[in-house]
Amino acid sequence: MKIILKSIITVLMLISAVLPDAFSLGKLPQGKTINLDEFELVWSDEFDGDKLDKSKWTYNWWETERKGGYWHEDMVSVKDGNLVIGAEYKDEPLENYHYDKWKDQINFDEYKAGWYTGAISTINIYEQKYGYFEVRCKLPAAYGLWSAFWMMNGEVENVDGSGQDGTEVDIFESFYYKDHWWGNDCVVSGIHYDGYGEDHKGDSIGKTFIENDPYTEYNTYGLEWNENEYIFYLNGVETGRLSTGGVSQNPEYLLLTVEFSGENGVASGDRHGAGDINKTSDKNWPAEFVVDYVRCYQYK
């Protein structure tokens, strides 16, 4: 039955290629295949230990409340060769502490009952300019969830009409687990620069459809970055290219995050189509973002 459904979806996708984006099912990867012989591995985490390697990552890097929930380091674990970022509702708030990266200190802001998940980054620990960056993972399956593998630089907010000083590069973002059948099993990739206010600029390659169920099977999401363009990959095959605004010429750090739809720690409604978390059935909780590895390569 699943094979029949996938076949039907594939046919619909071919039709959808000529329809407006709102009805798009997402395009299949089509383009070059990454050739790792052109690269050398320069940084990686296989998540083989029993806790997060603090020489490579930091927790909760900017805030406690994040969109419709809370980021808390207790939601992040390493087990069975994977990083696991859990996501679930907690009636009892978790312990009140978090690392404030702006002040470089531990804060004790109040946590409340609500939706809890986590985020890690390599900020102030590892940055890289150009190369190939890949994550192998299974996405958290629930309405209202937004998982992502992305890159940032301290100059992203610098408004100069260019992305060359620093660009948010979203290697993948998942927010299509919802009851809209045309969006399920898709991710998006894109860029943002010149801050997030009125000068914000960005571009996207749009939706990519994933043939292997992204919620139960591992897939790889990659980014090749050189001085001319960003090339996005799914399972080693190109999904699209961007160079709008000029690509970042500065080193960038990595992030793995999960967020809930909503604002100020209160889950509500929808966010860019992520779905209403209140519609999530019990069977999906706790949801987990399961990451087998992150690998960074540099051009030989």
Ligand SMILES: [Ca+2]
């Ligand atoms: Ca800029």
Ligand SMILES: [Ca+2]
């Ligand atoms: Ca692993």
